[in-house]
Amino acid sequence: xxxxxxxxxxxxxGHLVVAVDCDxxxxxxxxxxxxxxxxxxxxxxLDQSGGKMTFPRGVPAPELIxxxxxxxxxxxxxLLAAQxxxxxxx
Amino acid sequence: xxxxAENDLGEVVVIADMEAGLEHLSWxxxxxxxxxxxxxxxxxxxxxxxxxxxxxxxxxQLSIPRVALVANRVNSDDNDIEAFAAAExxxxxxxxxxxxxxxxxxxxxxxxxxxxPESAAIREIDKLGRELEARLRPLTGEDGxxxxxxxxxx
Numbered sequence: 584x585x586x587x588x589x590x591x592x593x594x595x596x597g598h599l600v601v602a603v604d605c606d607x608x609x610x611x612x613x614x615x616x617x618x619x620x621x622x623x624x625x626x627x628x629l630d631q632s633g634g635k636m637t638f639p640r641g642v643p644a645p646e647l648i649x650x651x652x653x654x655x656x657x658x659x660x661x662l663l664a665a666q667x668x669x670x671x672x673x
Numbered sequence: 674x675x676x677x678a679e680n681d682l683g684e685v686v687v688i689a690d691m692e693a694g695l696e697h698l699s700w701x702x703x704x705x706x707x708x709x710x711x712x713x714x715x716x717x718x719x720x721x722x723x724x725x726x727x728x729x730x731x732x733x734q735l736s737i738p739r740v741a742l743v744a745n746r747v748n749s750d751d752n753d754i755e756a757f758a759a760a761e762x763x764x765x766x767x768x769x770x771x772x773x774x775x776x777x778x779x780x781x782x783x784x785x786x787x788x789x790p791e792s793a794a795i796r797e798i799d800k801l802g803r804e805l806e807a808r809l810r811p812l813t814g815e816d817g818x819x820x821x822x823x824x825x826x827x
Binding site for chain 2 (some may be wrong): 604613
């Protein structure tokens with residue numbers, strides 16, 4: 584609740600804001616006011632394929648944001664770090 | 674929760690909402706340690722304060738330059754977080770009150786800022802935003818960026 588509202592408030596104050604949900608049970612987008620059906624379209628940027636979560640190699644931050652960033656309310660760019668996709672994966 | 678000016682993005686405020694306990698600071702070799710400030714959200718409950726204690730220890734290990742506490746869901750007569758802050762030698766940078774508007778917004782599945790923009794909780798988060806702005810401004814100013822580019826993170 585605090586991170587989501589802080590992100591939007593900082594954006595309203597004129598900052599470019601990127602808000603990253605690093606929780607394995609993510610809800611930052613919902614807390615920021617993104618409807619559930621829209622929020623579920625977000626893709627996590629961490630590579631979870633090897634059973635371990637790693638950053639995509641050699642991807643600069645602006646590219647990461649272009650590929651995974653999601654425009655939220657007040658123009659906050661939302662990023663989803665990870666999401667447990669099925670039981671046993673996390 | 675972490676608040677950072679990410680250097681290779683220019684003047685961007687990056688807010689990372691972390692899991693309680695910061696176990697995943699190990700992600701990508703602890704990349705998330707490269708932050709300007711760590712805000713530890715603590716609620717006046719024993720379990721929350723135990724988690725906050727662990728987080729403080731981790732933050733110290735990682736040499737995060739600024740660490741402060743955000744007291745959340747506090748009533749005016751709560752002083753457990755003050756005692757905790759004193760014991761950990763941490764500043765309480767904001768006190769978000771227990772607020773029925775927050776509960777109602779969450780029950781309605783809405784952002785508190787949309788549902789109750791005038792609520793006490795939002796007023797306090799707004800104050801926190803101004804405070805962070807004042808403290809972190811030097812990092813996002815031109816000089817800060819120049820310094821950061823001269824010494825990039827790995």
